[in-house]
Amino acid sequence: MTTDISTSAEATAAETRLVVETLLRVISGTEIVAVVTCEGAAVPGITMEPLVGKTAGDAFARIVERVRTELEGDPSGVGSFSLAVSRVEWGVLVDPILVDERVVGALVIARHGRSWSRRESSLSRAFARMLSRVAVLAGRESSLLRQRSLDTLVRQVAEILMAGNAANLQQTLDTTVRLLGEYLESDAAFLRRNDHERGLSILVSEWPRRENVPDPDPLGEVPFDVDPVFAAMKDLKTPYMPEQSETPEEYLERVEKGSGVSEVGGGAVPLLIGDTTWGILGFLHFGLHRWVPEEINALQAVASMLAQLQARLDAEARTLYSANHDYLTGLPNRPALVAELERRLSTGRSTAVMIIDLDRFKIMNDYLGHANGDELLRVIGDRLRTSVRQNDFVARLGGDEFVFLLDKCRSELDAVASAYRILEVIGRPVEIMGQVMNHTASIGVALPSVESLTALELISRADVAMFEAKSMGRGHVVVFDGTLAKKVDDRSQLEIQLRQAIEFDGLRLHFQPEVDLNTGKLLAVESLVRWEHPTRGLLTASEFIKVAEETGLVTKMGRWVFAEACRQLGVWRHRHPELDFTVRVNMSPADFKMGDLVGFVAA
Template sequence: MPGALEAAEANARKAEERLRMALDTLPEGIVFLDAEGRYILWNKTYAEIYSGSSDLFKVGLKLEDTLRIGVARGNYPEAIGREEAWLAQRLSLLANPGVRHEQQLADGRWIMIEERRTPDGGSIGLRVDITELKTALQRADAAVAELNQTQAFLDTVIEGMPAILLVTDANTGRMLMLNRAGELAFGHSRAEVLGHGYDKLFGASEAETLCEQDRRLIATGECSGAQEISFEGGDGSMHLLSVRKMLIRDAAGAPQYVVSACDDITEQRENEQRIIHLAGHDSLTGLPNRVLFNDRLTRVLQRKGSASKVAVLCVDLDRFKTVNDTLGHPVGDGLLRIVADRLNDCVRQGDTVARLGGDEFAVIQNNVEEPADAAILAQRIIENLGRVFETDGHQLVIGASVGIALAPADGESADALLKNADMAMYRAKSEGRGAFRFFEPEMDARLQERRRLELDLRRALVAGEFELNYQPLLNVAEDRISGCEALVRWRHPTRGMVMPGEFIALAEDIGLIVPMGEWIIRQACSDAARLPPGMKMAVNLSPAQFQSPNLVPTVVQALAASGLEPERLELEITESVLLDNSVANLRVLHELRAIGVRI
């Protein structure tokens, strides 16, 4: 009997030693508390996580006492200034196991905490360092438990683990244990799977992969890296597991068990795919962005032979800035989504439509046998984008200008083709919009000239280089001059007199048309006040100016400053304003008429 008792005690010590060794292999911190919240056992990782308080860990010491000392040491920044409230909250979470929460340590690390009750009223605490997860999106690859402990206590630990743990016989490959997390994930009770092979839970190919991994582990004794395996979950959907394996040997050193620790990484992979998608796509329209566009174009150019051409079309929306500035970004965003849909409708399968930024889009047209193919597509785009758009209760007319560059004649690289198509597009805009142009080598010089003109135009308003000329208005019935129409001119210091056709469209493109229009109203009212009584002053309004929230205040201030009677001011608007019979436009018309201004 004494020999048997000594053997039993030795086995117990050995079992406890193996348990401690198994716990110390875990990447998670594990702590066991009794029903009074006193320390029973903890592993090395737990001590490392709480290194600022590890000197306090003693069997029988209450967790509450170590927390208080840790708070006093400043180990928990969340507790600073609210020490008692923080302690109460932390202890209440301990008293209500099963709820995960997070904790920040003084060194900046974040720890995920989960408590589980044991049958004797104590608890098992799990601590996972989730710092990387907090700072880098979905980089979680939670290390799974590698356990080697006595069977009775092993069940308690495993059932408290959130990861799937699966134990198979190293000799027969039959499953011997599946924890609660595994039951929930696979949709099978352990009674249904124990005694069966992997094919009870996995498809034939996946089951064979797992068996081969077991054979390699048993043969070499080395733990391989994580293996990703798919399976059909209890909810009927496909899931992805990250599987890590550990070999447990018996006292004689022979392989006995293979422990598979599994993490469901389905959501992580889906998030990674979403990130990859977002990296190459525009979040507003879902179209490829500039990066993916350039990549696809480069690939196309690398594989195309001389017998087939590729066209790049740059598409810029006309008057989009007016919509965005006057009706707001939500309306502009809705318009861009519809534009993306219409562009996709214009192209063939295999072509690429991308949003490069703002209101600029681009198209890769494959298998272009002759320039006419690209011209047909460009005209189709112009016609589709010229139709009325309906979004957010507004009817909008914008239009588009298209530039075309052909490979290899206009460039053999993605950058060169896109640059040349962009220049052709600016040429189309400068010639009246709503048109397409093919790239021509001399366009580079013209683009440089346009950029110089843009810089001069931005300076002109501040420098006072604009002036008004007045065209008489004849009343044919009475055979007399009834007023005049204000016509803006730009007296450039070196170019001389610049006519409106050379700068009005550019002013609209770069957002100067509204402040320029406000200056015209003020100056025209001031000049009209010096005309004979009854003489009217006509001023043209651009759509952007009419939709500007400053229009009515500008008119009121100009009339007041000049002393001009409101009925002598006549504002001319285009049909496109009337086509959009929005509430905002109607309100502006009523306000102007209420002032006495003629429309």
């Protein structure tokens, strides 16, 4: 508790002493004055120490014991009585102390050898009412100060939780649990998470940390079905603040086994995410602790903030997972693959890259339907995931392509052997739509290199090798080597030169006529693009069209062909107006994906 609350308690205790001093002056002969509270609970503003009569010995103890017994039985029925102690008759006046019409204790005055007059009894009741008034005012002031103190605590915890993230989560939770435990003067505070799938309550954070914890820790993971308290925590929706006498025996035994303490009271507040109880925030007191509404409200606010933190971190984790994983197979995606390969290359780990392309998947996908094609990809993805060694890595590039990172690749033979093992895994029968199918794949391998290659360069080498494997038929493995490297260089050079040819009038258009064999009349001409290569001479479309398609240059080249064909048709019509024929132009599928195709043709 804070200094403000302690100071307030001291002030009201002084008021209690003033009431007692006045009582002693007004009611002469009083030997014992005490306040006995219900079940030993503290009453704001009222000291629980014996006020007068500490030297009365057995008489004081016997009188207080009887009053306490009556308060615990029926607080509203307390009254005055006589008691013989060591052959001495004591007259005892007992008057209730009320707070909000509830009996919270009693004023007890006693003396021996003399009975109490009506006037003295009336004065005792008046002094009890004065103490009730002190308790009411002190309770209100204490409640206000406590609320202010709790508000400060909640704000402090809120600042800590707002700064929480995946990296500092454990420290954030430990700090929060410690602050709450210290403020509430708990003997132990803890945060537990509910694992509903496994049926367990799992310890996340505790304060203070226990020493000499048994192994296994009986409080670490507790099945819901072996303990009624933990079973109640599974779906707890409101604060659970039992009286100490209500705490189940099984729970007390488990806590004693885990902490060495036998007598426990406490409470728990649920952390709710939607309708699910994510976990609990709990506190233990090795003795009696009466929870007040302000404390419970503050703990509910903290529990709500803890649940919000966990919900935020869960959402961030899902977003991060989605950004780095393929939605269909659950495998890491291309960005995750590149990041992982870069990490391995930066640490000098010997890693081979394999690109796996399923043979004839498009035909199979069209035949099966896209939903069944997706199912086939999921099956293949699961097989690859379960076939990797501990430090290998598998990802999906997209479409029907997967990538396998082979860790600690010692040689080309090692890589090829692993590739054929993968082909064997992929080739196992798969049942789709009631049909058992066998699938093959082509694999391109890029081995670790002494060159300083980037992740993308290594992936590109494997990609080139994969296309080479596909050109050889189904079920082949090709390792990138010097010959393929030359092909890559030639292709890169060809791409650069083709781009320049399109930009700087290096293309030519030839026309192949279509003639009516019966009449000899010209019906049409087909436009055929050629490339006047500076060193290789005139190249037909078959020698460069694939490069144009793969690089996206095909649409720019197609528009040049269309414009040139139209220009040439205009020349012919001007020179030979008597001729009536059609000029045909071949269009790429990529042309039809362009949004302005109709406008371009019309122009």
